[in-house]
Amino acid sequence: MSLIFENATIYSPLEIIEEGSLVISSEGLIDYVGKSRQAKEGAINLQGKILAPGFIDIHVHGGRGIMFGYGDLASELEKYSMWVAGNGVTGFLCTIAGPDAISTNALIKSYVPILEKGVSAAQALGLHLEGPFLNPEKKGAFNPKWLRPPSRQEAETYLKLGKGWIHQMTLAPELEGAEEIAKLFRAAGVVIALGHSNTDYATASSALKGNFTHVTHTYNAQSGLHHRTPGVVGAILASDNITAELIADTVHVHPAAMKVLLRCLGADRIVLITDAMPGAGLPDGIYELVGQKAIVKDGLATLEDGTIAGSTALLNNCVHNMHQIVGASLKEAIQMATLNPARVLGIDDRVGSLEQGKLANLVVLDENLNVYMTMVQGKMVFKKE
Secondary structure: OOEEEEEEEEEOOOOEEEEEEEEEOOOOEEEEEEEOOOOOOOOEEOOOOEEEEOEEEEEEOEEOOEEOOOOOHHHHHHHHHHHHHHHOEEEEEEEEOOOOHHHHHHHHHHHHHHHHHOOOOOEEEEEEEEOOOOOHHHOOOOOHHHOOOOOHHHHHHHHHHHOOOEEEEEEOOOOOOHHHHHHHHHHOOOEEEEOOEOOOHHHHHHHHOOOOOEEOOOOOOEOOOOOOOOHHHHHHHOOOOOEEEEEOOOOOOOHHHHHHHHHHHOOOOEEEEOOEOOOOOOOOEEEEEOOEEEEEEOOEEEOOOOOEOOEOOOHHHHHHHHHHHHOOOHHHHHHHOOHHHHHHHOOOOOOOOOOOOOEOOEEEEOOOOOEEEEEEOOEEEEEOO
16 A cells, blocks of 8 residues: 655755655555645645655764664664664664774674664664774774774675675775775775875875775864865865765864865765764763763763764754755755765665655655654654654
8 A cells, every 4th residue: 555645845855846745655665756646535744844865874883872883783773773763864874893803803794694684764774894994193082902004804804794784984095005905895896985094185185086985074083174285174175076974063063164065065975974972862971982981061972082082963953054054955955964875875776865766765854854754665663752
């Protein structure tokens, strides 16, 4: 039996359809999206609410007390999947890291059958390895003992154990052997993201014209822009094709810097992420993050020395900030959390936009982008009480 939504403001996000209608088949696919037709009995009247593709977070460590890679992995992933659907997320990558190669190998191996089985709500799309081949000079919240020089043998083992579930890897291009690793992973279909790097403009620019096609949390843990030494940030702003992540919580990056990124890259190339840690969705307290103790106070997560340690951001709030504070149109802001991340992962043929034949992964929002309803493959996984 099909499900029909009527009287919605649809952000596909490629177009805006006022008084729109969307029909979902019994197989969980979109049968129709467009102007409202004659209302059928049983249709759900959204009363002008926003209907958009479900959000996709390709860089997140956890939330609601859950840290990917800790505890009962299957149970924790299931709980996270249910919780994050309430933020409008319908798909995410699990960002993981380990203190050494043995631990990381074990994590990857353990996650594969869990990912193959799937979860009940927001879809766990695969793994993002943030490290371990990062520059300690730009370690961010990482325990420096967790970072090490690139190793081909280690990288090959990750790929073998991952069985195609590793979809993104963050790497510092200036490290000896990094280019070999980037080439190896890209050949395996993995997105190589430049991140945690203290390199110069020339090295970063060269990497972004080669196997590095994406950037991890732009501005953060990167050599900054100076008019005589443009650094990593300068290479990103001057790039022509790469996509770049942005934590739009107004804490990690000043709104003016976000606006500069938007003007330089355009709405098609920015990917909103949360980089969220276990304290997201919970009160202030002390939490674990990549081998370090993170203190959350007034919603800001830091190490004891004041270094920002992940975020407590929710993706629907990042979309709101990008629109209301930075000045992107709502259509653009929604695209940055839906179609753009789907394109990065190469899954935009199935998700990321509301089009006939695609999976009915969608979110219903009010005018303030509060989440009213979330659906995954046509199944309701969250509804506001």
